[in-house]
Amino acid sequence: MIIVDRALERRAAEGRPVRVGMVGAGAMGRAIALQIATATPGMELVALYNRTRARALDAMALAGVEDPPTASTVGELERLIAARRPTLVEDPSLICAAEGIDVVLEVTGAVEFGAGVVLDAIAHGKDVVAMNAELNATLGPILKVHADRAGVVYTDADGDQPGVIMNLHRFVTGLGVTPVLLGNLKGLHDRFRNPETQAGFAARKGLTPHMAASFADGTKVSFEMGLCANATGFTVIERGMQGPDAAHVHDAQQLFDLDALLEHGRVDYLVGAEPGPGVFVLGTVEHPLQRKWLELYKLGDGPLYTFYTPYHLCHLEVPTSLARVALFKDPIVTPLGPPVVDVVATAKRDLRAGETLDGIGWFMTYGQCENVAAPGAASLLPMGLAEGCRLVRDVPVDQVLTYDDVELPPGRLCDRLRAEQSAHFGLAAAAPVTAAV
Numbered sequence: 001m002i003i004v005d006r007a008l009e010r011r012a013a014e015g016r017p018v019r020v021g022m023v024g025a026g027a028m029g030r031a032i033a034l035q036i037a038t039a040t041p042g043m044e045l046v047a048l049y050n051r052t053r054a055r056a057l058d059a060m061a062l063a064g065v066e067d068p069p070t071a072s073t074v075g076e077l078e079r080l081i082a083a084r085r086p087t088l089v090e091d092p093s094l095i096c097a098a099e100g101i102d103v104v105l106e107v108t109g110a111v112e113f114g115a116g117v118v119l120d121a122i123a124h125g126k127d128v129v130a131m132n133a134e135l136n137a138t139l140g141p142i143l144k145v146h147a148d149r150a151g152v153v154y155t156d157a158d159g160d161q162p163g164v165i166m167n168l169h170r171f172v173t174g175l176g177v178t179p180v181l182l183g184n185l186k187g188l189h190d191r192f193r194n195p196e197t198q199a200g201f202a203a204r205k206g207l208t209p210h211m212a213a214s215f216a217d218g219t220k221v222s223f224e225m226g227l228c229a230n231a232t233g234f235t236v237i238e239r240g241m242q243g244p245d246a247a248h249v250h251d252a253q254q255l256f257d258l259d260a261l262l263e264h265g266r267v268d269y270l271v272g273a274e275p276g277p278g279v280f281v282l283g284t285v286e287h288p289l290q291r292k293w294l295e296l297y298k299l300g301d302g303p304l305y306t307f308y309t310p311y312h313l314c315h316l317e318v319p320t321s322l323a324r325v326a327l328f329k330d331p332i333v334t335p336l337g338p339p340v341v342d343v344v345a346t347a348k349r350d351l352r353a354g355e356t357l358d359g360i361g362w363f364m365t366y367g368q369c370e371n372v373a374a375p376g377a378a379s380l381l382p383m384g385l386a387e388g389c390r391l392v393r394d395v396p397v398d399q400v401l402t403y404d405d406v407e408l409p410p411g412r413l414c415d416r417l418r419a420e421q422s423a424h425f426g427l428a429a430a431a432p433v434t435a436a437v
Helices: 004-014 027-039 053-062 074-082 092-097 111-123 133-150 161-174 199-205 209-216 219-232 249-255 258-263 288-296 318-328 413-425
Strands: 018-023 043-049 087-089 103-106 127-130 178-186 266-271 279-284 305-309 341-347 365-371
Touching (some): 004 318, 018 027, 027 043, 027 318, 043 074, 043 092, 074 092, 087 092, 092 111, 127 133, 133 413, 161 279, 178 249, 199 209, 219 341, 219 365, 249 266, 249 305
Parallel strands (some): 043 087
Antiparallel strands (some): 178 279, 341 365
16 A cells, blocks of 8 residues: 555546446445445546446445446447546446546456456556456466557456465565465365355355355365466465465464475465464575574564465455556566466366356365476366366266366357467467467
């Protein structure tokens, strides 16, 4: 928030707010609309799309806008933005194309739909913040290539764990400490959780049951740590990560193999550790005097030192991301280059030939991190592409699915982008889709 808050204050005083176009008005989108309107001077939500109009109207109401106009053409939207009238749109392409929008926020959590929005925004020269770990972990490297070609920013957001982890990574690196493990703190991990088991929790927290299940079954943390891996070049120690139980975040210093961490940076997580729900970084430093100071500052006895943030504030932090991108062209979480960690689909129960796979957090699959360089990894089915695939043979519980196990739905943009990603980075491509976007 340092520097960003002052820059937003200046924009407010000048009457030149950062203008945000948002795609998605689920629970997170509605909360972001509220945060922009009530706590972020110098920023305005000027255009909004959601598939369900009622939720879009709810989001606008939270932003203090009653009975917003609806635009059906780019010209109409541009005129309403110029008139400072926050507007609903009937098609997200209007937000991507309209002048007068400084940054596009994609917050749907959908891979296929989100990929189309991001590509469209990039093609129209818009910076994009995609609060969509599922999309970014599956197709982020190639979307970043498109953004670089267009001269715009493509990034994930603050608030979600990857953004908070990468902020901490930058902070630790700036101290002269070398990060060797980027970590997440989970309260629960049970790979067999599903919307039925999580229905009560979801109702209490205002979430959809399948979203709550994706948190519990390990899929969400896999996508989040996949983002961090691809943003740093770090890898996983083993498929699925290790995820040991811990009482406190400082326990991490003893729970991971030191040689593995010193050999190459890693991503992983702890289960049950306080102070959750937060994130942490384990780092090392060579200078003996610096080690003594870090011990004095209660960061550990070495050679590993624990830095942590004891919370992640989701929608409360998203406007900071939007301002960093719009005002400073500063990405929060963006791929370094080729993917190094993927999230692969794994059977949550015995699966039968002829069944069609359901989505993330549902009943049939969960996601696990796997190193792209691992033997046979190219043949494994990405979790972000699994929904809608039809099984051509039985797959037993806990077995990772391969492309040979399924038929892909025809005509998907996400499959074409995945093939383009493999071709661009010279990776082995197991998918039978080769057409570039």
